Amino acid sequence: MALTAQEAFNLSKQFRDFAIALGNYRFANWQSLTPTQRRDIEDEEWSLINASSDMITKAVGLALEESEASVRSIKKSVSKAKKAIKKLEKVKGIIEVASAMVGLGAAIVSKDPGSIAKNTKLVLKAANVLPA
Amino acid sequence: MTHQHVSVSFMKLKVFFSGLFLLGLTQGCVDLKAIQDFANISAESAEYTALVDNYVEFPNRQKRYQPADRHPQLDAMAQDRITQKADLLLRHDIIEEYMEALGKLAADEIVDQSEELSQLTTNLQNQAGTNPAETEAFGKIAGTLTKAVSDGWRKRQLQELIEQSNDPLQIIVKSLKHIVLDGFGGDDQNEQFAIQSYYQTKIAQSNDPAGIAALKEWQELRTAALADHMQTIQTYAALLDEISEGHQKLFDARKDLGTEQILQQIQQSVKELKDLLDTIKKI
Numbered sequence: 001m002a003l004t005a006q007e008a009f010n011l012s013k014q015f016r017d018f019a020i021a022l023g024n025y026r027f028a029n030w031q032s033l034t035p036t037q038r039r040d041i042e043d044e045e046w047s048l049i050n051a052s053s054d055m056i057t058k059a060v061g062l063a064l065e066e067s068e069a070s071v072r073s074i075k076k077s078v079s080k081a082k083k084a085i086k087k088l089e090k091v092k093g094i095i096e097v098a099s100a101m102v103g104l105g106a107a108i109v110s111k112d113p114g115s116i117a118k119n120t121k122l123v124l125k126a127a128n129v130l131p132a
Numbered sequence: 133m134t135h136q137h138v139s140v141s142f143m144k145l146k147v148f149f150s151g152l153f154l155l156g157l158t159q160g161c162v163d164l165k166a167i168q169d170f171a172n173i174s175a176e177s178a179e180y181t182a183l184v185d186n187y188v189e190f191p192n193r194q195k196r197y198q199p200a201d202r203h204p205q206l207d208a209m210a211q212d213r214i215t216q217k218a219d220l221l222l223r224h225d226i227i228e229e230y231m232e233a234l235g236k237l238a239a240d241e242i243v244d245q246s247e248e249l250s251q252l253t254t255n256l257q258n259q260a261g262t263n264p265a266e267t268e269a270f271g272k273i274a275g276t277l278t279k280a281v282s283d284g285w286r287k288r289q290l291q292e293l294i295e296q297s298n299d300p301l302q303i304i305v306k307s308l309k310h311i312v313l314d315g316f317g318g319d320d321q322n323e324q325f326a327i328q329s330y331y332q333t334k335i336a337q338s339n340d341p342a343g344i345a346a347l348k349e350w351q352e353l354r355t356a357a358l359a360d361h362m363q364t365i366q367t368y369a370a371l372l373d374e375i376s377e378g379h380q381k382l383f384d385a386r387k388d389l390g391t392e393q394i395l396q397q398i399q400q401s402v403k404e405l406k407d408l409l410d411t412i413k414k415i
Contacts, residue, residue, distance in 0.1 A: 005307075005310065006310070009314040009315070009318065016321055019325055023328070023332075042333065045325075049326065049329075050206070053190070053191070053194070053209060053318075054209060057213055057216070059314065061212075063315070064216065064307075066307060067303050070299070071222065071304060075226065077230065081236075082233055084289040085233065088242045088243060088282055088286060095245050095248040095278070096251070099255050
């Protein structure tokens with residue numbers, strides 16, 4: 001059976017607890033231990049604390065894997081939401097085009113070539129054909 | 133184009149907005165500012181990625197305390213964590229991106245076409261052959277109805293977004309909280325052990341009182357910095373809880389997002405999120 005992120009986190013805690021227990025023993029018995037014994041115990045403490053940190057790295061990796069499908073699912077929702085936002089923004093654009101068209105209509109009625117050219121540009125800008 | 137053509141265009145616009153009127157009757161305008169605020173503050177919270185940097189840097193910090201023969205193992209660990217960094221940041225990014233989309237969709241500006249409609253009304257009023265009073269009335273109705281229809285559509289999109297995203301969002305936030313509390317928090321406990329072991333060993337081996345005093349000061353300094361980091365972790369975990377609970381409330385009330393009660397609850401979540409974020413920034 002494969003290890004889960006939670007199990008890996010629990011293992012990291014157990015390694016840490018062993019390291020702490022060994023450290024407490026070393027300092028509590030400092031005077032009665034030989035320098036070699038102190039060094040050997042300290043060495044074991046570092047092995048245990050690094051095993052704990054390695055297990056944390058493993059657990060984080062597993063937690064990332066376990067949530068991968070959800071990340072893909074949210075990405076899809078975000079993409080859909082962005083499309084909806086674009087659609088709503090389009091409503092404004094449509095009204096702007098309608099507004100510009102009315103202006104162009106008035107310019108044509110007035111038969112003023114300058115005004116026609118100006119309003120034509122406004123229509124094209126509103127329709128995003130020309131830059132704003 | 134003749135005056136008659138202008139009048140026909142005007143009539144077509146009236147027909148268009150009459151259609152909107154029928155749709156508008158079934159829709160109500162709602163103020164979703166609380167949801168927008170919740171989404172914005174959640175997105176801002178997700179931007180906070182200093183904890184990820186600290187996680188990646190952990191093996192290098194351990195080198196201060198561990199014997200040189202342990203450094204190759206710490207280098208390998210650092211490499212593994214660098215590989216995970218992009219995936220960790222992706223969790224933050226995806227929450228931020230989702231909340232930004234939610235916020236935009238909840239923002240009233242997106243369904244407020246008053247400026248564009250005002251311009252359209254002005255242009256129509258300037259037309260020969262149109263009745264100014266009628267045009268003004270048309271502008272007002274068009275404004276109300278366009279907003280009502282787009283608001284109703286927006287509300288359905290919001291409902292759908294919240295409905296489809298709640299389960300995966302809860303999984304991602306819960307997973308991130310585990311990573312923060314058990315992973316980053318576990319690192320802090322290991323660092324606390326390393327500080328204790330390193331300084332206590334040096335102190336026990338020393339016969340120099342001044343040296344011992346200096347070592348104790350350094351130990352206190354490192355321990356205090358670590359205590360701040362531990363507090364940040366607890367606060368960030370609480371912040372993730374708040375995001376999770378706030379979104380769950382939105383999901384539970386997704387069919388009635390505009391009700392006073394739910395908006396008040398969300399506003400309370402916003403306040404708590406702001407407080408938590410301020411606390412993290414101050415640490």
